[in-house]
Amino acid sequence: MTITRTQIRRGSLLAALLALLCSTFLVLPANAEPAPFEDCPTGQFCLYDGSSGTGTRTDVAEGGKAERNAGTVLSVKNNTRMWACVYGRSEYGGGLQTVKPGNADEYVTDGTRWVVGSYKLVPTRALCFTGYERCENDKVCTFAEKNGRGAMTVHEPAVDPATQNLGNSYGAEVAPRSVWNRTGKHVCFYLQPDYTGTWVGDDDKSYGAYVVLRGDHITVPGSLAGTFRSHELVNGTSECQ
Incomplete structure (x- = not known):
């Protein structure tokens, strides 16, 4: 059989084409960009000062928190086994975003930034909606927002010189929306x-005191929220003024 020059050319072109295809599939660009958030280590809650996991990264271990001064946060990746609770104001106040284990979240949408004021990592999502755990044993703690969220005031009992009551008197800046006794x-x-x-x-009955029993935590009813200006500690509720 005689092989013509045309057949030789076709064979050479086919070989060149196969070589080109192989190089296309086997060779990756040297400067390929990493996938968003792929640099976040296992067991860490990663906060970035850029969107889509870019910029400077801050790592927070499971159980970590920041009640204030969270810094500039434009995106996060929750690479832990816990829920991440992200708040719009310091001390777990303001709006709330929850980030499921393994998920990421963005805080810039259409050019609008959602400010991160504080955050914490907790075992269940339900714990994102409260902040009572900050109150230590043997203390009366009042909070600026519902469910123990927002600025917390820890009250140290003092004897009032006029009434000799064991308690505290305070102004509107402390008046609570929730309480843990x-x-x-x-x-x-x-x-x-x-x-x-x-x-x-x-x-329609008149009351002289609102009582929070020992060990209880409550959200103050809406009609009374922010109105309390003093409290006292008593052994029995009949001792209230």
């Missing part, structure tokens, strides 16, 4: 700084 006494809250004042309840 972690003492062995009951707490009586009052509308006035001098442990006095009355209000009418939903049952």
Whole structure:
């Protein structure tokens, strides 16, 4: 059989084409960009000051938290086994974003930045909605927002010189939206700084004190939220003014 020059040319072209295809599939560009968030280590909650996992990265281990000064955070990757709770204000206040284990989140949408004020890592998503755990044993703690969230004030009991009551008097900047009484006494809250004042309840009855029993934590009813100006510790609720 005689092989013509045309057949030789076709064979050479086919070999060249196969070589080109192989090089296309086997050779990757040397400067390929990494996938978003792929640099976040296992067991870490990674915060980035750029979107899509770019910029400077800050790593937080499981159980970590920052109640304030969270810094510039434009995206996160939760590479832990815990839920990440991300808040719009310091001390777990303001709006809330929850990040499931293994998920990422973005805080810049259409040019609008969602500010991160604080964060914490917790075992269950339900714990993102409260901040009561900050209150230590044997303390009365009041919070600026519902469910123990927002700025917390820890009250050290003092004897009032006028009434000799064991408690505290305070202004509007401390007036609570929620309370945890972690003492062995009951707490009586009052509308006035001098442990006095009355209000009418939903049952049309007048009350002189709002009581939080020992060991209880509550969100103050809407009509009373932010109105308390003093409280005292008592052994029995009949001791309230």
